[in-house]
Amino acid sequence: MEHTNKVQDNQSNQYTRQAYQKGYFGRYGGIHVPGVLKEKLDHLAFTFNEIKEKGDFVNELNYYYRDYIGRPSPLYYAHRLSEHVNSRIYLKREDLNHTGAHKINNTVGQILLAKHMGATEIIAETGAGQHGVATATAAALMGIKCKIFMGRKDAERQQMNVYRMKILGAELVTTERGTATLKDAINAALEYYVDHPEAFYLLGSAVGPHPYPSMVRYFQSVIGNEAKNQFMEKENRLPDAIFACVGGGSNAIGMFSGFLDDPEVKIYAAEGGGEGEILYKTASTLVMGKPVVFQGTFSYCLVDEEHNPIDTYSMAAGLDYPGVGPEHSYLKDTKRAEYFTVTDQEAIEAFKILSRLEGIIPAIESAHAVSLAMKMMKDQEAVSIVNLSGRGDKDMDRQLF
Numbered sequence: 001m002e003h004t005n006k007v008q009d010n011q012s013n014q015y016t017r018q019a020y021q022k023g024y025f026g027r028y029g030g031i032h033v034p035g036v037l038k039e040k041l042d043h044l045a046f047t048f049n050e051i052k053e054k055g056d057f058v059n060e061l062n063y064y065y066r067d068y069i070g071r072p073s074p075l076y077y078a079h080r081l082s083e084h085v086n087s088r089i090y091l092k093r094e095d096l097n098h099t100g101a102h103k104i105n106n107t108v109g110q111i112l113l114a115k116h117m118g119a120t121e122i123i124a125e126t127g128a129g130q131h132g133v134a135t136a137t138a139a140a141l142m143g144i145k146c147k148i149f150m151g152r153k154d155a156e157r158q159q160m161n162v163y164r165m166k167i168l169g170a171e172l173v174t175t176e177r178g179t180a181t182l183k184d185a186i187n188a189a190l191e192y193y194v195d196h197p198e199a200f201y202l203l204g205s206a207v208g209p210h211p212y213p214s215m216v217r218y219f220q221s222v223i224g225n226e227a228k229n230q231f232m233e234k235e236n237r238l239p240d241a242i243f244a245c246v247g248g249g250s251n252a253i254g255m256f257s258g259f260l261d262d263p264e265v266k267i268y269a270a271e272g273g274g275e276g277e278i279l280y281k282t283a284s285t286l287v288m289g290k291p292v293v294f295q296g297t298f299s300y301c302l303v304d305e306e307h308n309p310i311d312t313y314s315m316a317a318g319l320d321y322p323g324v325g326p327e328h329s330y331l332k333d334t335k336r337a338e339y340f341t342v343t344d345q346e347a348i349e350a351f352k353i354l355s356r357l358e359g360i361i362p363a364i365e366s367a368h369a370v371s372l373a374m375k376m377m378k379d380q381e382a383v384s385i386v387n388l389s390g391r392g393d394k395d396m397d398r399q400l401f
């Protein structure tokens with residue numbers, strides 16, 4: 001297997017170097033967990049930082065990216081969408097990956113690390129079910145048993161993914177607590193992890209304590225690196241703007257990481273706005289939240305007056321989460337990226353338009369990014385890329401038409 005640079009993250013700027021080593025993005029991030037887990041996470045961070053510099057590991061990762069996931073994912077010029085918006089728009093087709101979303105980039109990376117560390121049990125949380133499916137897939141691939149935690153509400157609204165996880169041999173644990181959504185699934189998984197620190201927690205987004213935000217960024221940075229090369233090949237320049245949706249922030253940070261050091265590229269992110277900018281009816285964390293410690297990290301979060309995390313709402317299970325990854329908090333404060341609310345209705349509209357104009361049915365999460373791009377790029381003489389994080393098969397029975 002040949003050693004290429006494909007997944008290697010751009011660790012050149014100072015804040016990313018600090019993030020990989022210490023777990024901080026400016027003042028955000030860190031490890032805010034009980035002592036028993038802190039030791040475990042320190043060991044995980046050490047092992048990850050060591051292994052990512054090893055040619056054998058990078059080669060193995062590139063092998064699975066290419067021959068198992070089907071990378072590189074295409075960068076597709078969306079002709080009819082572009083005509084409709086009167087601007088030029090490319091789609092980064094993460095929906096074409098094996099299992100149908102970007103999540104598999106991260107699970108294949110972490111499972112290789114888990115295998116290297118001798119793990120015998122994988123645990124994971126899931127919201128939309130895409131990370132659960134991607135984890136169950138990677139666990140089957142490596143022959144390691146796996147347990148997936150999911151809120152009951154999410155299990156109901158993403159039934160197809162529940163069946164997929166079961167077929168793949170995962171044990172599904174549904175939780176009734178709270179709103180029975182992603183944050184509750186993470187709490188259940190974290191509790192299990194405290195009681196079973198020998199398990200490998202395969203976290204699905206760029207959230208939680210160090211090293212997850214930088215580790216997940218590393219495995220997802222393949223999106224931005226590929227997109228940049230593909231765009232340069234097609235257009236011989238950089239894009240004017242890039243777009244992604246943000247739940248915890250992993251597909252977005254994967255895409256953004258390739259362009260952070262190019263100030264001429266504008267970076268825009270779409271949050272799950274639900275019914276609008278109204279607390280308890282939205283999941284627009286960076287627009288409406290405050291920085292607090294939540295689920296092991298210091299980052300923006302939707303909170304009440306006592307700074308306790310509150311219930312959120314978005315029709316997109318993958319965006320329906322009060323927290324967000326610490327790097328996004330840093331990018332918001334430094335204004336390198338801008339974050340916007342996209343409502344359910346706007347996302348449904350974009351879902352329909354992309355399906356009818358391009359023959360591409362997006363995940364409802366990804367439709368949020370498409371909607372934002374349609375709004376921001378309308379009549380702009382510019383070229384942009386939207387990260388199409390996943391496909392819409394899982395949303396078929398939700399009657400979006």
Ligand SMILES: Cc1ncc(COP(=O)(O)O)c(C=O)c1O
Pocket residue numbers: 101102127128129130131204205206245246247248249250251252317318319363365366389390391
């Ligand atoms: C297709 C798709 N896009 C986006 C997301 C949001 O996650 P993240 O912000 O980590 O990319 C999810 C989460 O499940 C998803 O399934």
